[in-house]
Amino acid sequence: MKKIFFQASLIIALFLVTWFALSKVDWIAIFYIEQVSKTMEEKLGDLFEDFFIKSGKEIQHKEVTLPLDSILSKICVSNGIDQSQVKLHIIESDEINAFALPNKHLILYSGLISASENEAELSGVISHELAHMEMNHVMKKLIKEVGLTVLISITTGNSGSEIIKETIKLLSSSAYDRNLEKEADIKAVEYLIKSNIDPEPFANFLNKVADSESQVEKHLSWINTHPASKERAEYIIEHGSGKPKKIQPILTKETWDRLKENMKEM
Amino acid sequence: MISVKRFNYEPAEHEAEKASNSYLMSLIAIIAGLPLPIINLIATLIFYLSNRKGTFFVRWHCMQALLSQFSFLPINSYGFWWTMSIIFGPESVSNNFFSYIIAILIFNILESIATIYTAIKTRKGIHVEWWFYGSLTHFICKP
Numbered sequence: 367m368k369k370i371f372f373q374a375s376l377i378i379a380l381f382l383v384t385w386f387a388l389s390k391v392d393w394i395a396i397f398y399i400e401q402v403s404k405t406m407e408e409k410l411g412d413l414f415e416d417f418f419i420k421s422g423k424e425i426q427h428k429e430v431t432l433p434l435d436s437i438l439s440k441i442c443v444s445n446g447i448d449q450s451q452v453k454l455h456i457i458e459s460d461e462i463n464a465f466a467l468p469n470k471h472l473i474l475y476s477g478l479i480s481a482s483e484n485e486a487e488l489s490g491v492i493s494h495e496l497a498h499m500e501m502n503h504v505m506k507k508l509i510k511e512v513g514l515t516v517l518i519s520i521t522t523g524n525s526g527s528e529i530i531k532e533t534i535k536l537l538s539s540s541a542y543d544r545n546l547e548k549e550a551d552i553k554a555v556e557y558l559i560k561s562n563i564d565p566e567p568f569a570n571f572l573n574k575v576a577d578s579e580s581q582v583e584k585h586l587s588w589i590n591t592h593p594a595s596k597e598r599a600e601y602i603i604e605h606g607s608g609k610p611k612k613i614q615p616i617l618t619k620e621t622w623d624r625l626k627e628n629m630k631e632m
Numbered sequence: 633m634i635s636v637k638r639f640n641y642e643p644a645e646h647e648a649e650k651a652s653n654s655y656l657m658s659l660i661a662i663i664a665g666l667p668l669p670i671i672n673l674i675a676t677l678i679f680y681l682s683n684r685k686g687t688f689f690v691r692w693h694c695m696q697a698l699l700s701q702f703s704f705l706p707i708n709s710y711g712f713w714w715t716m717s718i719i720f721g722p723e724s725v726s727n728n729f730f731s732y733i734i735a736i737l738i739f740n741i742l743e744s745i746a747t748i749y750t751a752i753k754t755r756k757g758i759h760v761e762w763w764f765y766g767s768l769t770h771f772i773c774k775p
């Protein structure tokens with residue numbers, strides 16, 4: 367009996383040692399996985415940009431893009447995010463929506479900017495989408511919900527425009543799974559704190575839109591597609607308890623007001 | 633790891649054939665069982681149950697084949713569900729995942745080679761005992 371136990375332990379140990387030894391090899395690099403997925407993400411990003419951004423109403427007015435670039439820049443610099451990789455696009459639409467596309471394309475709808483009462487609220491949403499990008503949620507969601515085969519066929523040009531449209535719709539009008547959303551919210555709070563932005567207005571923004579959900583439901587894509595806003599607001603406040611010691615506004619009051627004015631005119 | 637030993641008695645032709653089939657059964661089931669490792673085990677178990685009243689030589693080899701499948705079930709199943717969670721779940725591929733899959737591939741290939749070798753030898757009436765599995769089979773399977 368002792369001999370059997372000894373032999374069983376030896377076999378288990380042999381397996382574990384083999385596994386451990388093999389894990390020392392960088393298989394990801396050997397199989398070019400990072401390179402392949404990076405290339406695929408870039409191709410998808412370009413395709414979606416062509417299909418969606420260029421066909422939509424992208425706002426390129428400096429008075430709108432510059433203040434938003436400043437907010438994005440502040441969050442990126444404070445959190446060590448390479449801003450040159452993030453491509454910000456502002457789209458003219460009444461919808462209160464923001465989302466991330468592959469290859470770090472960040473889409474903000476003008477409706478969202480109009481609905482934000484202050485820069486902290488808007489910074490919260492931008493941080494949330496940046497968190498999705500930084501944690502590779504976009505590709506994870508696409509692979510999970512669309513499938514690798516379909517994604518490869520899109521990038522190789524073997525799929526129709528309808529599939530591309532449906533895939534964009536999936537990213538723009540449906541949430542990530544609950545855990546990924548929570549992860550992104552918590553990361554967003556971290557980004558805000560490091561950028562000396564108070565996370566509370568972000569929570570208030572969620573509360574505010576949650577209260578008005580029933581009245582303007584059809585315009586609230588960003589809120590409708592995300593988990594219960596009240597619940598989110600609660601854990602944002604909870605994680606934001608370590609508020610930044612010194613809250614520093616990014617834009618001057620005049621710049622923010624002018625941005626809002628510009629939004630009204632559009 | 634594999635040794636040819638003398639059995640208690642000289643098995644007859646029909647015994648050698650059945651004993652050899654128990655290994656072939658586990659091998660053929662690998663093809664069907666590739667997506668779901670439990671299929672190998674079920675196939676070998678059914679073969680064992682249908683021969684549980686057979687001669688000692690047949691029972692002994694059916695048991696050795698069954699035990700080898702038993703030990704592969706947890707490691708193969710873990711690999712299978714890990715892969716599923718990557719394809720359909722939030723997990724992503726890692727060096728740890730690849731090393732696990734390569735490790736189970738190595739062990740499965742070694743087991744397949746051992747199975748083919750044993751099936752051929754057993755068909756000739758030669759008694760083959762595997763390291764660990766042989767001792768365990770002697771412990772469980774009595775004449």
